[in-house]
Structures are given as C-alpha cells and as structure tokens.
Amino acid sequence: MSIDKNVRVDVAPNVFTREFEGELVVLDLEGGDYYGLDALGRQLWEGLTHGKSPAEVAAEVAVEFDVALATVEADFTNLTKELLERKLLVARG
Numbered sequence: 001m002s003i004d005k006n007v008r009v010d011v012a013p014n015v016f017t018r019e020f021e022g023e024l025v026v027l028d029l030e031g032g033d034y035y036g037l038d039a040l041g042r043q044l045w046e047g048l049t050h051g052k053s054p055a056e057v058a059a060e061v062a063v064e065f066d067v068a069l070a071t072v073e074a075d076f077t078n079l080t081k082e083l084l085e086r087k088l089l090v091a092r093g
Contacts, residue, residue, distance in 0.1 A: 001085055005055040005077045009048050009089040017045070026088050035088060044076050048089065054080045 014030040024042040026035045037045055040061065047057030058073040083089045 001081060003077065003081045003084065003091070005058075005073055006053040007080065008051065008053060008092040009080065009084065010092060011049055012087050012090050015088050026083075028086070028088055031087065033086060033088070035083070035086060041079060044079060045083075048080065 012028070014028060016027050016029060018025050018027065020036075023036040023038060024045060026037065026045070028034070043061060044054065044057050047060070048054070054076040055073055058076045059069060061067070061076075062069040062072045080089070084091060
C-alpha cells in the first residue's frame with residue numbers, strides 16, 4: 001500500500017486509546033490488536049485525529065525540534081501507512 005503524505009484519516013470504528021506508562025496505547029477492540037506509540041508517535045496520532053495530514057504534523061515537529069523536515073515527513077508518512085494497514089485508522093474517501 002502506498003499513501004500520500006497529505007492523506008486525511010479517521011480513527012477506525014472500535015479503536016480506542018489509553019495512556020499507559022508514558023506510551024499511547026491504541027487498542028482495536030474488534031481485532032484484539034494493540035499498538036504502542038512513543039511521544040512523537042503520539043503527537044502524530046493526535047494531529048491525525050484532529051484532521052491534519054502526516055505532512056502538516058511533520059512540519060510542526062520539524063520546527064519544534066529543529067530537525068530535517070524530509071526525515072520527519074517520511075517517518076510520519078510510513079507510520080501513518082502502518083496504522084492504516086493495521087486498520088487502526090481509515091483513510092477518508
């Protein structure tokens with residue numbers, strides 16, 4: 001699966017989040033899967049679930065942490081792809 005860095009997503013049905021020991025744990029109650037996100041992953045998740053694209057969240061993080069935009073953008077796009085493949089997020093039509 002290939003995704004665009006400007007994709008917009010929604011949280012999949014039956015998916016809930018919970019903070020646990022400093023991580024954001026994403027739970028798929030239907031499939032029984034869970035996925036742990038560190039601080040940057042959590043920042044991406046929160047941005048995505050508030051209507052931003054991976055590229056928009058990456059731009060914010062690149063400025064905040066003074067890191068290369070291209071690197072953050074690629075990492076966030078790949079993580080978004082993985083969350084879509086695991087059916088924790090769904091792309092908007």
